[in-house]
Amino acid sequence: MTRERLVEAPQDFEGLRQAILERRSELPKRLMQVAAYSLDHPDEIAFGTVASIASSAHVQPSTLVRFAQHLGFEGFSGLQLIFRARLRERNSSYEDRLKSIEADTTEVSENVAILNGFLAAAGRSIETLAKSADPDTFEKSVEILAKAETIYLIAKRRAAPISTYMAYAFGKLRVRNVLVGTAAGIDDDLVAMAGPKDAAIAISFSPYAQETMGQARALAARKIPLVAMTDSAFSPLAESATEWFEIVEADHAGFRSLSAGMALAMALTVAVAERRRRHKDER
Incomplete structure (x- = not known):
C-alpha cells in the first residue's frame, strides 16, 4: 500500500494531536472514526495489536494502516511508537508516588484502600490537566x-x-x-x-x-x-x-x-x- 499523501509525520503526541485536529475536516468517515478512537483511547493504541484495536474501534485493520499513512507514517507501528512515547513521558516521579500509594493498599483496610484509590485517581486527573491546559x-x-x-x-x-x-x-x-x-x-x-x-x-x-x-x-x-x-x-x-x-x-x-x-x-x-x-x- 502506498502512502496516501506526502506529509511529515508528527514527532510527538502533541504534534500528532494537532495534526489530527487540523486535518479532521478532510478525513474520510472511517479515518475520522480511527482518529476519534485514538484520542479517546491513547493507552489502547499504545498497547494493543492491530487486530484488537481495529475490533475496538469497529474498523478494518487496513483502516488503521491507512490512517497512519495519512499522517505521514510508513505504517501503523510508526504511529504506535508515538503513543508509547507518551506513556513513557507520563511515567514521572509523580506517577511513581501514586503507584506507591496504590501499592500500600495491601497494608490497610478495604475502606482505606478505596479512599487511597480515589485520591490517586484525583491526583492523576489534576496532573493530566496541568500538562494539557492551554x-x-x-x-x-x-x-x-x-x-x-x-x-x-x-x-x-x-x-x-x-x-x-x-x-x-x-x-x-x-x-x-x-x-x-x-x-x-x-x-x-x-x-x-x-x-x-x-x-x-x-x-x-x-x-x-x-x-x-x-x-x-x-x-x-x-x-x-x-x-x-x-x-x-x-x-x-x-x-x-x-x-x-x-x-x-x-x-x-x-x-x-x-x-x-x-x-x-x-x-x-x-x-x-x-x-x-x-x-x-x-x-
Whole structure:
C-alpha cells in the first residue's frame, strides 16, 4: 500500500494531536472514526495489536494502516511508537508516588484502600490537566465570560455538579448567571433567552448528554460565545464551542473523578470575577 499523501509525520503526541485536529475536516468517515478512537483511547493504541484495536474501534485493520499513512507514517507501528512515547513521558516521579500509594493498599483496610484509590485517581486527573491546559485558551475564555452580562451554565448527568458549583460561586462573587436545569422542563426556553451580550459554559463528557449538545448547537447558531469543557477533540460539544478545554478524568473501580473539571471550574469562576473587578476599576 502506498502512502496516501506526502506529509511529515508528527514527532510527538502533541504534534500528532494537532495534526489530527487540523486535518479532521478532510478525513474520510472511517479515518475520522480511527482518529476519534485514538484520542479517546491513547493507552489502547499504545498497547494493543492491530487486530484488537481495529475490533475496538469497529474498523478494518487496513483502516488503521491507512490512517497512519495519512499522517505521514510508513505504517501503523510508526504511529504506535508515538503513543508509547507518551506513556513513557507520563511515567514521572509523580506517577511513581501514586503507584506507591496504590501499592500500600495491601497494608490497610478495604475502606482505606478505596479512599487511597480515589485520591490517586484525583491526583492523576489534576496532573493530566496541568500538562494539557492551554494558557491562551484559558485567557480567551476568561475574557469571553468576563464581558458577558449573563453567563448561562449548561450541564447534565455526571457533569451537573460542576455547573452547580459554578452557579454557587458566581452568585457569591456577584456575577450574574443562569443555571440551566429546571424541574419544570423549560431548559430550552431558558437558553433561548440568551442574548448577543451574554455567554455560556457547557459541560459534557462521554456518553454525551443530548440535551446539552442541542442547547450548545442552538447557542452557536445564534453566534453566542460558548466555553466548553469536554473530554475529546471529537466531542460534539467541541464543534459548537468558541473556546474549549479537554478534560480527561482518571477513574477508580469504574468511577471517574470530577477533580480536574472541578479545579478548572473554580479557576474560571475566580478569574472571571477578578477580570470583571479590574474592568470596573478601570472605568
